[in-house]
Amino acid sequence: MKLLSAAQTHALDQATIKAQNISSIDLMERAANAVTDWLFKELLLDYDTEIHVCCGPGNNGGDGLVVARNLHRAGYPVRLWLLPAARHSADFTHQQHQLPAGLAVQEVNPDKLPDIAATAMVVDALFGTGLSRPLEGDAATLVRHLNASGATVVAVDMPSGLFADAPQPAGCAVVQARYTLSFELPKLAFLLPQNAGFVGDWRLLPLGLDAQAIREAKTNLFFVTADEMRGRFPERPKFSHKGTFGHALLLAGSQGKIGAAVLATQACLRGGVGLLTTRVPAVGYDILQISAPEAMCLADPAADFLTELPDLAPYAAVGIGPGLGQQDGTREVLRQLLTTAEVPLVIDADALNLLGANPELQSLLPPGSLLTPHPKEFERLVGEPARDDYHRLEQLRSFANHTGCYCVLKGAYTALATPAGHIFFNSTGNPGMATGGSGDVLTGLLLALHADQRLSPLDAALLGLHAHGRAADLALPHTGHAGLLASDIIRFIGPALSELEIL
Numbered sequence: 001m002k003l004l005s006a007a008q009t010h011a012l013d014q015a016t017i018k019a020q021n022i023s024s025i026d027l028m029e030r031a032a033n034a035v036t037d038w039l040f041k042e043l044l045l046d047y048d049t050e051i052h053v054c055c056g057p058g059n060n061g062g063d064g065l066v067v068a069r070n071l072h073r074a075g076y077p078v079r080l081w082l083l084p085a086a087r088h089s090a091d092f093t094h095q096q097h098q099l100p101a102g103l104a105v106q107e108v109n110p111d112k113l114p115d116i117a118a119t120a121m122v123v124d125a126l127f128g129t130g131l132s133r134p135l136e137g138d139a140a141t142l143v144r145h146l147n148a149s150g151a152t153v154v155a156v157d158m159p160s161g162l163f164a165d166a167p168q169p170a171g172c173a174v175v176q177a178r179y180t181l182s183f184e185l186p187k188l189a190f191l192l193p194q195n196a197g198f199v200g201d202w203r204l205l206p207l208g209l210d211a212q213a214i215r216e217a218k219t220n221l222f223f224v225t226a227d228e229m230r231g232r233f234p235e236r237p238k239f240s241h242k243g244t245f246g247h248a249l250l251l252a253g254s255q256g257k258i259g260a261a262v263l264a265t266q267a268c269l270r271g272g273v274g275l276l277t278t279r280v281p282a283v284g285y286d287i288l289q290i291s292a293p294e295a296m297c298l299a300d301p302a303a304d305f306l307t308e309l310p311d312l313a314p315y316a317a318v319g320i321g322p323g324l325g326q327q328d329g330t331r332e333v334l335r336q337l338l339t340t341a342e343v344p345l346v347i348d349a350d351a352l353n354l355l356g357a358n359p360e361l362q363s364l365l366p367p368g369s370l371l372t373p374h375p376k377e378f379e380r381l382v383g384e385p386a387r388d389d390y391h392r393l394e395q396l397r398s399f400a401n402h403t404g405c406y407c408v409l410k411g412a413y414t415a416l417a418t419p420a421g422h423i424f425f426n427s428t429g430n431p432g433m434a435t436g437g438s439g440d441v442l443t444g445l446l447l448a449l450h451a452d453q454r455l456s457p458l459d460a461a462l463l464g465l466h467a468h469g470r471a472a473d474l475a476l477p478h479t480g481h482a483g484l485l486a487s488d489i490i491r492f493i494g495p496a497l498s499e500l501e502i503l
């Protein structure tokens with residue numbers, strides 16, 4: 001799915017109106033009816049629920065007027081609040097004239113704000129994609145009042161005060177929605193951790209936007225859905241053999257962190273690799289052989305950390321990082337790998353920290369490699385803290401661009417930046433994954449997919465991110481969030497990948 005800017009969203013509305021030969025009022029009715037249907041279906045409102053609908057002066061407010069009308073007609077006791085404004089949009093004014101006589105309408109008085117019970121439901125239709133500056137004055141006062149009420153706030157299209165595609169200054173008033181009901185395509189703002197407290201759970205409602213206009217809209221930001229991933233993992237041909245799926249090499253583990261090597265090894269095996277050799281320091285040999293008998297184990301001559309790079313000739317892809325430690329000897333293994341590898345590399349964890357601590361190594365990164373930092377590792381890699389999540393995305397894009405590598409930024413919506421400047425947000429996964437070892441599992445899985453000769457580096461990365469989150473989602477009913485372990489994710493890699501084989 002494309003992520004479009006506020007300006008592009010507006011253009012898409014106009015294109016839809018033209019292509020479908022409808023009026024802007026028709027589109028507003030569709031939007032507001034979809035919101036009302038959702039409220040009826042998902043919130044199961046009682047007829048005595050206190051409902052407040054707060055409307056701003058533009059078309060977001062117009063949507064709110066139609067929602068209030070619908071709720072009133074359905075027999076709910078709705079109170080409608082209008083924000084004082086010098087000008088209103090034409091469609092707002094049109095909808096204001098359609099309000100039924102019995103519906104209570106009041107202008108918001110900042111000196112006597114509405115009484116809102118904590119058990120009430122508030123529909124926030126103050127501002128949407130037309131927000132042109134941070135909220136202040138009456139609008140900010142009302143928003144702070146809504147947030148303090150403790151009521152369940154359902155935002156129409158956007159939590160009011162939040163920009164769709166740019167940061168807002170710290171401390172300015174933004175609605176803290178429990179739900180945000182947006183239309184057809186998500187907004188970039190929904191995917192960034194800094195906005196989680198405003199957006200709440202977001203949903204996309206159908207609006208019937210013009211498919212051709214969506215296809216033609218230019219963007220380098222994408223939200224990757226399950227529908228888009230389905231069928232992208234090729235089924236195994238009947239006459240395949242283990243060579244078809246590649247022989248991978250994993251460099252991992254150090255004294256006290258052999259578990260990371262085990263997890264990455266098991267995940268790589270479950271990711272369908274043809275053959276896997278794992279290189280661990282000697283201390284890990286027995287552990288690995290016992291816990292992952294399907295993998296070959298190549299022990300380093302040193303006991304506690306890696307000091308020698310094996311001959312790379314047999315391998316289709318190499319992964320490095322889980323539990324590696326940052327010893328000088330291991331740094332030299334990384335340096336040698338970066339200068340000699342001619343196959344795709346997957347670089348994680350301490351290998352990233354070594355790249356951060358030794359920036360001269362970064363110029364050796366073979367183009368096309370995949371790096372998988374979490375935000376702290378990414379900060380060490382680029383050597384500069386980000387101002388906010390939007391700035392961090394720009395840093396990510398620029399890093400991928402100047403190194404020619406694919407770079408992940410792990411999070412609730414893990415982002416993948418490509419050398420060409422695209423950013424793909426993953427849609428699977430859950431908070432149970434915030435636990436030690438889940439990154440090691442991702443590395444192992446990504447390594448398996450990079451060794452598979454049938455997949456491009458981009459598809460391998462997208463499939464791996466999707467399947468990793470999906471495996472955790474499949475594990476969740478068995479474990480709950482708190483009880484989810486990295487090894488539970490491994491158990492469900494197979495089923496998660498199978499889902500992606502079928503169109």
Ligand SMILES: NC(=O)C1=CN([C@@H]2O[C@H](COP(=O)(O)OP(=O)(O)OC[C@H]3O[C@@H](n4cnc5c(N)ncnc54)[C@H](OP(=O)(O)O)[C@@H]3O)[C@@H](O)[C@H]2O)[C@H](O)CC1
Nearest residue numbers: 027028058059060127128129130131132133134135157183
């Ligand atoms: N496809 C769709 O998604 C559809 C969306 N619809 C809804 O329409 C809104 C966008 O409507 P728009 O009228 O463009 O914008 P808003 O309603 O968000 O706000 C515009 C008015 O608000 C004023 N404004 C902007 N910022 C502030 C501020 N900080 N303080 C006070 N007033 C502000 C703005 O005035 P300007 O001075 O900036 O001109 C406008 O008066 C979208 O979000 C959906 O909810 C349609 O219903 C159809 C389909």
Ligand SMILES: [K+]
Nearest residue numbers: 124127156158
């Ligand atoms: K809103």
